Amino acid sequence: MKVMFIGAAHEVTGSCTLLETCGKRFLIDCGMEQGENIYENCDLPVAPCEIDAIFLTHAHIDHSGRIPQMVANGFSGPVYMTGATAKLAGIMLRDSAHIQESEAQWRNRKAKRSGEEEYIPLYTSNDVEKTLPLFISHRYGEVFTPAKGVKVSLHDAGHLLGSSYILFEITEDGVTKSILFSGDIGNINRPLIRTPSKPPHADYAVCESTYGDRLHGKDPDYVGQLASVIGSTLAKGGNVVIPSFAVGRTQEILYLIRIIKENNLCPEAGNFPVYVDSPLGIEATHIYSGEVSEFFDDETREILSKGINPISFPNLRTAITSAESTAINTNTEPKVIISASGMCEAGRIRHHLKHNLWREESTILFAGYQSEGTLGRKLIEGAEYVKIFGDEIKVKSRIAIIDGFSSHGDRNMLLQWLKNVNPDMIFINHGEDGVANEFSLTAERETGKPAYAPFSGDVYDLATGECLEKAIVKKLLSKKNFATKKAKGEYERLRGAGYRLIKLIENCKGMPNKELAKLADQITNLCDKWEK
Numbered sequence: 001m002k003v004m005f006i007g008a009a010h011e012v013t014g015s016c017t018l019l020e021t022c023g024k025r026f027l028i029d030c031g032m033e034q035g036e037n038i039y040e041n042c043d044l045p046v047a048p049c050e051i052d053a054i055f056l057t058h059a060h061i062d063h064s065g066r067i068p069q070m071v072a073n074g075f076s077g078p079v080y081m082t083g084a085t086a087k088l089a090g091i092m093l094r095d096s097a098h099i100q101e102s103e104a105q106w107r108n109r110k111a112k113r114s115g116e117e118e119y120i121p122l123y124t125s126n127d128v129e130k131t132l133p134l135f136i137s138h139r140y141g142e143v144f145t146p147a148k149g150v151k152v153s154l155h156d157a158g159h160l161l162g163s164s165y166i167l168f169e170i171t172e173d174g175v176t177k178s179i180l181f182s183g184d185i186g187n188i189n190r191p192l193i194r195t196p197s198k199p200p201h202a203d204y205a206v207c208e209s210t211y212g213d214r215l216h217g218k219d220p221d222y223v224g225q226l227a228s229v230i231g232s233t234l235a236k237g238g239n240v241v242i243p244s245f246a247v248g249r250t251q252e253i254l255y256l257i258r259i260i261k262e263n264n265l266c267p268e269a270g271n272f273p274v275y276v277d278s279p280l281g282i283e284a285t286h287i288y289s290g291e292v293s294e295f296f297d298d299e300t301r302e303i304l305s306k307g308i309n310p311i312s313f314p315n316l317r318t319a320i321t322s323a324e325s326t327a328i329n330t331n332t333e334p335k336v337i338i339s340a341s342g343m344c345e346a347g348r349i350r351h352h353l354k355h356n357l358w359r360e361e362s363t364i365l366f367a368g369y370q371s372e373g374t375l376g377r378k379l380i381e382g383a384e385y386v387k388i389f390g391d392e393i394k395v396k397s398r399i400a401i402i403d404g405f406s407s408h409g410d411r412n413m414l415l416q417w418l419k420n421v422n423p424d425m426i427f428i429n430h431g432e433d434g435v436a437n438e439f440s441l442t443a444e445r446e447t448g449k450p451a452y453a454p455f456s457g458d459v460y461d462l463a464t465g466e467c468l469e470k471a472i473v474k475k476l477l478s479k480k481n482f483a484t485k486k487a488k489g490e491y492e493r494l495r496g497a498g499y500r501l502i503k504l505i506e507n508c509k510g511m512p513n514k515e516l517a518k519l520a521d522q523i524t525n526l527c528d529k530w531e532k
């Protein structure tokens with residue numbers, strides 16, 4: 001039984017860990033890397049078709065985004081998660097494929113003109129449609145057995161609707177050990193979702209560290225902060241632009257605005273219009289409005305039981321088409337605009353920033369974590385000028401942040417989580433380089449248990465706790481070259497196809513000789529063609 005750290009090692013995105021036990025290989029999360037890359041991630045040591053199952057902690061793309069790529073490259077096993085995660089991951093992965101296909105189209109138009117090689121998307125909508133039937137849902141607390149000797153259960157992580165910590169209890173060669181993967185640990189007092197559940201005990205804990213160096217402060221008043229920004233900005237004739245993750249954060253903000261409107265907390269702004277300008281955000285809002293009520297907290301379920309939609313209110317408008325999106329900026333009425341992406345790296349939010357950053361009377365209101373190297377991070381760090389669509393724009397608008405409005409627990413909550421798990425050994429991942437190191441020292445000091453922040457490629461034996469392999473750390477000096485990344489993606493696909501062929505050959509044993517000869521001829525022809 002061993003664990004290999006692959007992604008989100010000294011980084012915040014690209015979560016992926018390999019667990020090998022009882023003759024099986026499992027991945028815990030398989031996320032996309034986003035923003036700036038500091039370290040080169042190691043390759044999966046096996047082909048996608050040799051992975052037996054994937055376990056998904058929650059739907060966010062940095063945890064789920066590469067699952068369709070695994071399927072495109074030969075993975076065909078089950079993907080375990082909660083019901084709400086399955087619903088949300090479904091729309092997020094379809095959206096992710098759509099973004100990649102559009103990007104490929106755009107790049108290929110450019111490539112054609114300059115005679116460059118054709119650009120192939122990481123995966124397509126078709127790959128996502130092959131992925132979704134592999135999803136298998138389990139309820140919180142239910143124990144299931146994905147393989148002999150392996151018991152698994154999901155526990156509410158309070159980070160995003162359906163998010164889980166995943167506990168593995170494994171017995172191999174007479175040794176029983178348990179390991180708990182935190183996924184992302186939620187914050188307390190969040191709208192809509194429950195406070196993170198008390199985690200079960202495990203011998204090993206793999207704990208995230210996004211906010212491992214920060215405290216959120218005491219009981220932040222989200223409604224009060226939001227009402228004050230909306231009231232003061234709209235009274236001046238400006239817009240409040242909220243860059244927001246389409247799934248989760250957008251619905252939480254709608255929940256808060258419903259309270260503001262119901263209680264008339266912004267009288268100066270009247271019946272102000274609120275636009276959700278994100279097709280994915282609108283789709284997620286539909287899911288939140290109906291199909292996942294068992295995952296909500298008590299307060300939200302009580303509101304629902306009275307027949308009230310907790311995330312809807314008068315003058316809530318949506319923009320699905322790009323014409324509807326453009327129209328938001330041609331109309332001068334002061335308004336609140338909620339749009340994606342949350343870190344301003346892509347999507348329609350960039351148009352709204354372009355139209356509002358130069359306006360003194362507008363406010364850009366951040367309501368979430370901004371990764372290093374993103375436009376969002378530059379703005380909260382006080383950039384005077386930023387570039388959007390090639391144009392330099394002077395930042396004159398107010399830049400505000402809702403304090404403590406995070407879907408991640410702070411340092412003390414992470415420590416409390418570790419104390420509750422009470423493991424013999426701790427692994428810290430999913431944090432920026434310095435933060436992961438610092439939090440592993442804090443965790444060791446506060447719990448008295450050994451804690452490590454493994455790098456991509458580190459392997460640990462879970463029977464003994466020994467480190468079996470220390471990775472050679474490759475630090476990337478500049479932002480990862482896009483072309484190299486793509487080339488590697490295609491090579492991985494080829495390698496996956498090769499392994500799939502070997503598996504196919506193994507399954508052909510016992511077939512009629514005529515069939516075997518036909519396949520052998522076809523493979524030989526293929527080799528002859530490519531060896532030339």
Ligand SMILES: [Zn+2]
Binds near residue numbers: 058060159160
């Ligand atoms: Zn997350």
